[in-house]
Amino acid sequence: MEKKRKLDIQRAERPRKTPKSVPFLPQGSNDEVIDIEVTELLSKASISESNGHANGPENPSQDDASVQASTTKYTKPMELNQEVEFEIIQLSSTGDGLAYNSTRDHIFAIPFSVPGDRVLAKPFKWQGKFTACDYIKTIRPSPSREGVTPKCKYFTKCSGCQFQMMPYDSQLEHKRGIVQRAFKHFSGLKDEQVPEVLPTMGSPLQYGYRTKLSPHFSAPNEYGRQNSRSVVPDIGYNMKGRMRVMDIESCPIGTDILQEGLRIERKRVADNIQSYKRGATILLRESTQRKYHDADSTETSTSNQASPQGQLVHSNPIDMTLLSEDVHHDDNGTPSITYSYPTHTDTKTYTSDSGAQAKEYITTTTTPSNPNENLPPTTKTYHFSNTAGSFFQNNNSILGPFTSYMYEQCIPKSKSTNNGSQPSKSPIKYLLDAYSGSGLFTLTLSSHFKSSLGIDIDARSISAARLNAERNNVNNAGFVDADASALFADVPYPAAETVVVIDPPRKGCDKEFLKQLRRFGAGRVIYVSCNVHSQARDVGILVNGFHRDEEKRYSGDIAQPLDQQWEEEGLYKYEIESLRGFDFFPQTGHVEGVCVLNRVEKKMAEGSKA
């Protein structure tokens, strides 16, 4: 009986089947993001039409127009699969150029195009309000493309990169807009609750930066396998807009050693194709071994105790001026590349074994908190080893500036935030690192704190984090291998003196985690995310306790109380101090968001919490 009741509940909670004109769109997915932006564009067109129309309503509000646009039954705008010319008017957060049809009541989404372009494209998938198109060619390029040549021969076919035709500054500015729109559409917050988004921090490397590649292939041809023929499938990435793999021999956003690895692993698969019954993904992960010139031995041959000869935490400034680069293949054809710098040499290798160890170095640079002291910036180099198949950030070149930024953000600098209220008066002395992985933040931020605690659900990452703490001589950090929401079960730190760093996977935090965070009431929160849409939703919950209501979205009412009980229990709320994007993935449409929040002090005295 109980079992049947459960099943009924599950059924009732499943998304209801919606009419074709209102498809169910997974929250924060690319489909939902483009749907919202297309709706907005159609609303604009409908407002300008109405304003210019003698019998139209006088000054209809934006909301009226949204409702109108969202409830219309859409008709297919044209036969698909024929080539048409379009004028691009806007770039969506999903990286598609958007164009109106001639009657401005339908949108076409054309990848690899920018506003100002006139392009030839082939509509292939009607999706109600808009139609997805294949890019064919640019007929009249926008002036903004001038001087930019895509570096990849697969660009405009492969789904990996969207922006190789854009100047890098424009990519960064566009990503700032993505963060802005994410908070406008997904947080449920009022404009005055969201500060101006700071300029996107660029990546030092804009090509050759990815330290992990994962090309894949579909099931090898059955006929070939049965007849012992070598029929090698395409090995690479999905074609843009299709679930079909295209053959990719090189990927210029990958690091040099991974280009070598890609060539070798493609050949390995081709030579052994008879042994594959199914498709597979190939892991390629870079690993670095560093030798400092001021130490007489490499790190791995020294003990874990810092010694003048073989320092594990390298505190002297390092000079990254490249002096020479030497590609080497050993007798088995295994490649390595040695890069020489004035202070050290880095030897890069790659692994395709998800259980092998991969190693990276990250140098944080921090300026003294009191500018009057006139002290030089302090640099510290950490090294991280982790299992190649576990999570680690994929762009090493930005991790130095990024962790330095994170370091600066841990402690509030000014007495008031841009919203005019005050950050916690209690000094921040403790760090809780939720979704810590192998300890990137727990360790690089550790010198700020009396004590730090990292938590991650991946046991392999937590073992790596403990070893990384030892190897980097970080003695004030502990790690727990558990679900993030367990973090608040028995926190040893006073809430007002604690900063919580959150860096969840793309789907964001679950409600239980956010509820517990608001109950604990950490003095400061830094929310890092590779999906600014789920980040905006979660930040909305921290700030207002409100969330977007899926059912009501189409009637323009997106902010609903999450849970009356939360409000009655008087859980802490937050306000946003700053918001900024980081370009972890140049040439692609992705942006990493960092949102810094302060606890709002309760009006009534609640001494026991703080």
Ligand SMILES: C[S@@+](CC[C@H](N)C(=O)[O-])C[C@H]1O[C@@H](n2cnc3c(N)ncnc32)[C@H](O)[C@@H]1O
């Ligand atoms: C985006 S990664 C961030 C890792 C780390 N902060 C870093 O930058 O290297 C997200 C991490 O969340 C972990 N994770 C996923 N679901 C989790 C959960 N429910 N509780 C705790 N950790 C989780 C994953 O194992 C992964 O290490």
